[in-house]
Amino acid sequence: xxxxxxxxxxxxxxxxxxxxxxxxxxxxxxxxxxxxxxxxxxxxxxxxxxxxxxxxxxxxxxxxxxxxxxxxxxxxxxxxxxxxxxxxxxxxxxxxxxxxxxxxxxxxxxxxxxxxxxxxxxxxxxxxxxxxxxxxxxxxxxxxxxxxxxxxxxxxxxxxxxxxxxxxxxxxxxxxxxxxxxxxxxxxxxxxxxxxxxxxxxxxxxxxxxxxxxxxxxxxxxxxxxxxxxxxxxxxxxxxxxxxxxxxxxxxxxxxxxxxxxxxxxxxxxxxxxxxxxxxxxxxxxxxxxxxxxxxxxxxxxxxxxxxxxxxxxxxxxxxxxxxxxxxxxxxxxxxxxxxxxxxxxxxxxxxxxxxxxxxxxxxxxxxxxxxxxxxxxxxxxxxxxxxxxxxxxxxxxxxxxxxxxxxxxxxxxxxxxxxxxxxxxxxxxxxxxxxxxxxxxxxxxxxxxxxxxxxxxxxxxxxxxxxxxxxxxxxxxxxxxxxxxxxxxxxxxxxxxxxxxxxxxxxxxxxxxxxxxxxxxxxxxxxxxxxxxxxxxxxxxxxxxxxxxxxxxxxxxxxxxxxxxxxxxxx
Ligand code: AMP
Numbered sequence: 334x335x336x337x338x339x340x341x342x343x344x345x346x347x348x349x350x351x352x353x354x355x356x357x358x359x360x361x362x363x364x365x366x367x368x369x370x371x372x373x374x375x376x377x378x379x380x381x382x383x384x385x386x387x388x389x390x391x392x393x394x395x396x397x398x399x400x401x402x403x404x405x406x407x408x409x410x411x412x413x414x415x416x417x418x419x420x421x422x423x424x425x426x427x428x429x430x431x432x433x434x435x436x437x438x439x440x441x442x443x444x445x446x447x448x449x450x451x452x453x454x455x456x457x458x459x460x461x462x463x464x465x466x467x468x469x470x471x472x473x474x475x476x477x478x479x480x481x482x483x484x485x486x487x488x489x490x491x492x493x494x495x496x497x498x499x500x501x502x503x504x505x506x507x508x509x510x511x512x513x514x515x516x517x518x519x520x521x522x523x524x525x526x527x528x529x530x531x532x533x534x535x536x537x538x539x540x541x542x543x544x545x546x547x548x549x550x551x552x553x554x555x556x557x558x559x560x561x562x563x564x565x566x567x568x569x570x571x572x573x574x575x576x577x578x579x580x581x582x583x584x585x586x587x588x589x590x591x592x593x594x595x596x597x598x599x600x601x602x603x604x605x606x607x608x609x610x611x612x613x614x615x616x617x618x619x620x621x622x623x624x625x626x627x628x629x630x631x632x633x634x635x636x637x638x639x640x641x642x643x644x645x646x647x648x649x650x651x652x653x654x655x656x657x658x659x660x661x662x663x664x665x666x667x668x669x670x671x672x673x674x675x676x677x678x679x680x681x682x683x684x685x686x687x688x689x690x691x692x693x694x695x696x697x698x699x700x701x702x703x704x705x706x707x708x709x710x711x712x713x714x715x716x717x718x719x720x721x722x723x724x725x726x727x728x729x730x731x732x733x734x735x736x737x738x739x740x741x742x743x744x745x746x747x748x749x750x751x752x753x754x755x756x757x758x759x760x761x762x763x764x765x766x767x768x769x770x771x772x773x774x775x776x777x778x779x780x781x782x783x784x785x786x787x788x789x790x791x792x793x794x795x796x797x798x799x800x801x802x803x804x805x806x807x808x809x810x811x812x813x814x815x816x817x818x819x820x821x822x823x824x825x826x827x828x829x830x831x832x833x834x835x836x837x838x839x840x841x842x843x844x845x846x847x848x849x850x851x852x853x854x855x856x857x858x859x860x861x862x863x864x865x866x867x868x869x870x871x872x873x874x875x876x877x878x879x880x881x882x883x884x885x886x887x888x889x890x891x892x893x894x895x896x897x898x899x900x901x902x903x904x905x
Pocket of ligand 1: 381382385386388
């Protein structure tokens with residue numbers, strides 16, 4: 334993979350990128366940046382949000398813009414206010430060391446007078462939603478005569494939202510001589526029509542696979558009875574205590590109902606949909622972005638333009654109507670160089686649609702098993718214990734109470750004390766799941782075959798997780814590369830911020846303990862705990878990888894084993 338400096342960008346841009354923590358270009362950037370620096374041809378790029386497309390189109394334009402010319406030279410059209418703000422913010426960061434370049438975001442829902450005043454600052458780059466941009470053009474505040482670059486970002490979304498006429502009107506007013514760049518996650522007839530009408534012999538840029546963003550995404554489906562959909566959602570959330578994700582529903586009503594139920598059941602969840610005011614929406618989004626809310630329940634329309642990095646899960650509470658919508662939904666995770674999980678809850682009648690989706694997006698869906706009550710209780714118990722081990726003690730505050738606390742506990746044995754503390758949190762799960770039934774349903778073909786998972790597993794927990802850069806693929810490749818584990822079955826893998834839990838064929842318990850005792854990750858000794866053995870897996874097995882083994886971020890211990898390195902600080 335190349336570096337940004339190999340793409341022909343100037344030192345001022347490189348300096349800004351370095352400060353933003355952009356180390357290496359994403360695939361779409363690798364292809365688009367050198368092309369646009371060297372060519373004035375129009376470009377169609379298939380890319381969804383999260384692939385790094387903003388930098389892909391804006392960096393070469395920033396490099397080529399004439400800083401001495403204060404007319405508007407570049408117009409970016411995008412579907413939502415949030416996206417316009419985000420793109421402009423990125424451009425502002427990219428131009429930190431290019432003081433001659435100014436940019437402005439314009440969008441509906443904010444007083445036009447304020448934006449008219451800001452236009453007096455003479456931004457060379459204007460980013461906006463089609464309606465507001467047209468309004469400013471009609472008022473002659475935004476002059477398009479000097480436009481050299483027009484970018485249509487998320488073109489499919491703009492057309493889905495009914496902006497076709499506004500886009501037509503904007504383009505008709507522009508000079509013939511300009512470079513048009515069209516970015517779209519999907520290519521349908523109406524996007525193609527825009528390209529045919531307004532672009533000249535466009536150069537196509539695709540990154541390996543049309544669904545480039547989803548290469549970092551694992552797709553799962555869970556099959557349940559219709560009546561169990563909500564309970565299945567709860568179990569998925571309970572099995573992933575560090576979840577930070579979006580739950581997509583089909584209607585505003587369903588969105589609100591699911592969010593209300595989750596809140597009543599003590600989950601950290603909020604809703605966004607069309608009936609929520611802009612002000613409220615901003616508050617909800619800020620809480621979600623700051624991880625104060627773990628689950629955002631949303632309609633597709635309300636979630637447009639949501640730009641939150643590091644989401645762990647996208648949950649399709651229902652299958653969306655179209656493949657395009659699924660691609661957009663799942664593209665909210667696995668952004669930039671991260672990995673993510675997109676999962677769908679289906680009933681038996683919908684299962685055939687999974688096969689169709691697999692064909693259309695060119696990715697396979699793995700069948701996930703809704704965890705049993707017992708599995709969830711174990712997961713929560715060990716998560717609680719992990720949290721206790723990692724919590725930082727505020728010695729100053731606690732010391733003054735210690736004497737009294739010790740007195741209250743003086744007649745209690747250590748074991749009883751531990752049990753009582755753990756029960757404060759854990760009883761909630763025990764009570765809820767004490768008579769929980771199996772929610773999984775199976776297709777007639779599956780019922781004829783005995784389930785593979787009658788075999789038994791051990792479950793392990795290690796003290797490194799997402800924060801240390803672990804992902805499912807690297808862990809699988811690492812396990813598969815171990816000679817002692819050749820052909821071993823691997824069960825469920827759950828990666829949270831600072832720990833990873835995985836299941837392995839019970840018979841390999843000792844080998845696993847040995848292997849992990851002797852390795853490090855990013856210089857940190859790995860501590861492994863066997864949480865349970867002789868258990869059933871909560872999912873079907875990971876497919877054996879045929880790729881050449883790679884060690885991921887794992888390396889042999891430099892200090893020859895033993896000795897516990899500290900745990901990484903927990904991000905909370
Ligand atoms: P975008 O697809 O442009 O919305 O980018 C998605 C996210 O990835 C944004 O938060 C960017 O700041 C970030 N990003 C884009 N390119 C890179 C890169 N080369 N390295 C690291 N982060 C990036």
